Amino acid sequence: MKWKLIGWLLKLIINAVILYEIVLLHSPDILPINEMPINAQKNCWIDYMSYDLRKIVYRSWYLPMLKPKKQYLSAYYYIAIKLNIPVELVIAHAHIESNQNHLALGQLNEYGLWQFLPSTWKQIMDNADWKDINNQIKAYIKHASYLIQKFKLNLYEPEDQKIFLWCWNAGEGNYQKKILPVITKKYIEKFMTLYPQVEV
Numbered sequence: 001m002k003w004k005l006i007g008w009l010l011k012l013i014i015n016a017v018i019l020y021e022i023v024l025l026h027s028p029d030i031l032p033i034n035e036m037p038i039n040a041q042k043n044c045w046i047d048y049m050s051y052d053l054r055k056i057v058y059r060s061w062y063l064p065m066l067k068p069k070k071q072y073l074s075a076y077y078y079i080a081i082k083l084n085i086p087v088e089l090v091i092a093h094a095h096i097e098s099n100q101n102h103l104a105l106g107q108l109n110e111y112g113l114w115q116f117l118p119s120t121w122k123q124i125m126d127n128a129d130w131k132d133i134n135n136q137i138k139a140y141i142k143h144a145s146y147l148i149q150k151f152k153l154n155l156y157e158p159e160d161q162k163i164f165l166w167c168w169n170a171g172e173g174n175y176q177k178k179i180l181p182v183i184t185k186k187y188i189e190k191f192m193t194l195y196p197q198v199e200v
Helices: 002-023 044-051 053-060 070-083 087-098 118-125 133-151 158-170 172-176 182-197
Strands: none
Touching: 070 087, 070 133, 087 158, 087 182, 118 133, 133 158, 133 172, 158 172, 158 182
């Protein structure tokens, strides 16, 4: 009982320190307000706290953080800036798809950091070499941009993130028909667990 009480008090203190760090010190490891999309700058501190709430919970409860592989970091940031989406989303997406390996091959012959199906790759990139990381970056931007525009998604919002992943994993047709395969449901759940763990 004594140790449980000590543990609870430590967690309470850590939570207080983290909130102080975010609200008063504007922690550098969290997305600055001026780098948020325009619609997130309204009532900025409320949106700011809401955007990073899951990361606060994970940090305060000692859960492991997910770090991007250094060789891909500039690519992740380039994509995030180009699409105006969270860099954490790009990283978590690459992690659940390929464990951040641009030469990864899947069971259905998917390939690359974000595991493009050959048919999808052909449609987006024609005969471009999929092993070229620059081509993968272009393909991700093209396909993600298409989904974002078609379904009017704001990928700073968790519900829109789920729609994006649903379309990516199961196909936009299945999303439009509201068909959510079990494997896609688990895929989305895995992403939502990983996303707040990303540390950049």
